[in-house]
Amino acid sequence: MPSAVSSSGAVAALRLAATGAVAVLIVISGVWGSWGTAQYVMLTKGREHGTVEVTRCGPELCSGPFVPASVGAKTRDSVDIRKSVAVQQGQTYSVIVKPDSDEVVRSGPAGMLYAWLPLGGALLLASVVVAGGLRLARLAWVLAGAGGALLTATFLAL
Template sequence: MSTTTRTARRSVARRAGESAFGVLLLARYLFMGLLALLIVTAGALASWDTARDAMSPGDLPQGSLTLSACADDGCTGVFEPSGATVRLVQPIGREPGDTLDVAVHQDTGEAIRTGLPGVLYSWLPLMGALLLAAIVIGGGLRMYRTATGTGAAALLALGLTFALWI
């Protein structure tokens, strides 16, 4: 009995096709990875200006804002300690009489909410970007556990934001 093994030689066309398929798979992973990174970066950049002031007001005057009038796009009120009338831009309605901790941009007269609710609210664009990136990670990269973790973290932060905001 002979134990001769025969190796079948693949054709040039088949080897080229397998190489091209590998290159396409690599290109898909690179493209989807860059897309997810771009989405998260855009969300972070959109959040940064407001989040920076909410997390560390620095030289901005800080105090409390007592709301006097509210509309769908924001509220106005008296800022203490200066007594100036400032505007708090927010899509979530408040009632006149509420008092919030804020920092005020003196050149625009707009208030930014500080504290944990203000910080979470300022990072909302990043949270939305993480939700969108979770879809790209799960669907495009086939990294289901990572996508589930990313989406769950973003949903938890969104829920906490609205629980603290109201």
């Protein structure tokens, strides 16, 4: 009979390890998805800062002229910014130019929150995995609270 008890303990430990690995992978994926944009917003030294007035929008991108606001930045006739619910034609946005391209990302608090939006969703998803698979209710509430706060702050900032 001791082998049955130890094998069920091993299965439980394996389940906890696998579920924990899935939760960690979800959070890492959220960071990875956010960092592609967040790096430009957070690490601004040496980058071109300015504004873009959105003059036209397509299905995925909006574009408009770039007016520099930092030393070394150059005027561009047209730069591209990803179309989202927060980008509207006729509006002017503070932006940072991605190096070696004509693509820009929003800067400032709204840009930073928007860049970390994938992490907020990942935290919410990980909270469900932690609550259901690991049975760690407090940690799940912390993850859900952090993810929900990030999503709410982004919604209010944009």
